[in-house]
Amino acid sequence: MKKLTLRMRLTVLTGCILTAIAIILTGISIYSAKDKFVEPLSKTILDTSSLNQKQSLNKEIVEEPILDEYSNTGLNVQMKITEAKEQFVDESIIGMIIMIIVGIGATYIIAGQALKPVNDLSHKVKNINEHNLSYRIENISTKDEIGDLAASFNKMLDRLEQSFIYQKSFAANAAHELKTPLATIKAGIQVLKLDNAPTIEDYEENIEVTEQSTERLIHVVNDLLTLAYKQTEKFSDNIELKNLFETISQELQPLCLEKTTTIYLDICEETIIGNQTLIYRVFYNLIENALKYNMNNGIVKVIGRPQNKFIHISISDTGIGIPKEAIPYIFEPFFRVDQSRARKLGGTGLGLSIVRTIIEKHKGTISVKSTVNVGTTFEVKLPKT
Incomplete structure (x- = not known):
């Protein structure tokens, strides 16, 4: 069975309400006419006729034609009243039916x-x-819920379009990142095949290149899995921030020596609840980037302070x-400010995306301020325990 359209449902519902109201009003009018007019008038006429007859009987001489005249007159009036009542009832019912039909028809037209x-919006959405x-919904100029619905749908289309663009860009960038090391491995194999008598040194060089490319592939795949994974095993570790940053600083000392850069720590004695491994990776990535993209003899400052219900950690x-x-784009997957330099330093373009994802999983936020050739500051806010 075909479902009723919204227009028909509104018409049927309004028709039912209109029919009920018309029946009630017609019934009230018929009852009121009978109770307020017909019966009192009939009673008055009968009482008057009876009184006239009594007065005539009290006279000394009573003429029979006069009595008949009084009787006939009362009967005629009573019949006319009855006929008028029946005519009123019939006309009221007919008027009620006409009003219902006209009302339902008008409702159908007005509902349309x-x-x-709504119909225009539906056709455009299809x-x-x-x-x-x-494409955007236009020419919906009504300033009501329909107009609001069209505006909301346009906003949803904006978000959906951006999401599709992001997905396409992500897929293209991921394919490119995976293709590069695979192409390197394939090129090394082809070189060996073309050489009729490859030496041990050729094999060793090819194995080293293959190993580096394989490590890069593993690194990219692991980062992609981290981005795609929506849940973690647990968020119940007690993480002492000061010990965490001291450990990271010690592990990054070789890079500090290479860049002749100093890490300055000023971390409060606070503890947060979260996943130890993921939080470690967040700040390791941020400090490592601060070292990689720093000037020689530069400084990396890590400052952590409690503010209200959050721990504010800045890395400058x-x-x-x-x-x-x-x-605005540095947290997008595979985005690099300097493509050549990032590849040279071994970056995949996924580090900051992973950092933001982990922080958001911990109900925190991350922001950045930067000035070219002056420095960059990342500020992380994480909930206190």
């Missing part, structure tokens, strides 16, 4: 006009698919900085 913007997400460097136009 009122729902026309024409939107993954191939024309740039005196490095090359980030261009203003690139800041």
Whole structure:
């Protein structure tokens, strides 16, 4: 059975209400006419006729034609009243039926006009698919819920279009990141095949390149899995921030010596609840980046202070900085400010994306401020225990 349209449902519902009201009003009018007019009038006429007859009987001489005249007159009036009552009832019922039919028809027409913007919106929405997400709902000028619905749908299309663009870009970048080391491995194998008598040194060199490319592949795949994984095994570790940063600083000392850079720690004695491994990776990545992209003889300052219900941790460097136009995109997967330099330093473009994902899982936030050739500051806010 075909479902009723919204227009028909509104018409049927309004018709039922209108029919009920019309029946009630007609019944009240018929009852009121009978109770307030017909019966009192009939009673008055009968009483008057009876009184006249009595007065005539009290006279000395009573003429029979006069009595008949009084009797006939009362009977005629009573019949006319009855006929008028029946006519009123019939006309009331007919008027009620006409009013119901006209009311239902008017409701159907008005509902169609009122729902026309909804039908227009429905037809326009049906024409939107993954191939024309740039299309927007226009010419819906009603300043009511329909207009609000069209505006909300346009905003949803904006988000959906951005999501599709992001997914396509992510897939393309991921394929490129995986393709590069695979192409390197394949090229090494082809070189060996072309050489009729490869030496041990050739094999060793090819094995070393293959190992480096394989490590890069593993690194990219692990980072992609981290981004895709929505849950962690537990968020119940008591993490002492001061010990955490001291451990990270010690592990990064070789890089500090290489860059002749100093790490300055000023961390409060606070503890947070979370996943020890993930939080460690967040701050390891941030401090490692601060060292990699720092100037020689530079400084990396790590300061942690409690503020209200959060721990504010800032990581500042005196490095090359980030261009203003690139800041909104640095947390996007595979985005690199300097493509050649990032590859040279071994970056995959996923580090900051992973950092933001982990922080958001811990109900925290991360922000960045940077000036080119002056330095960059990342500020992380994590809930206190």
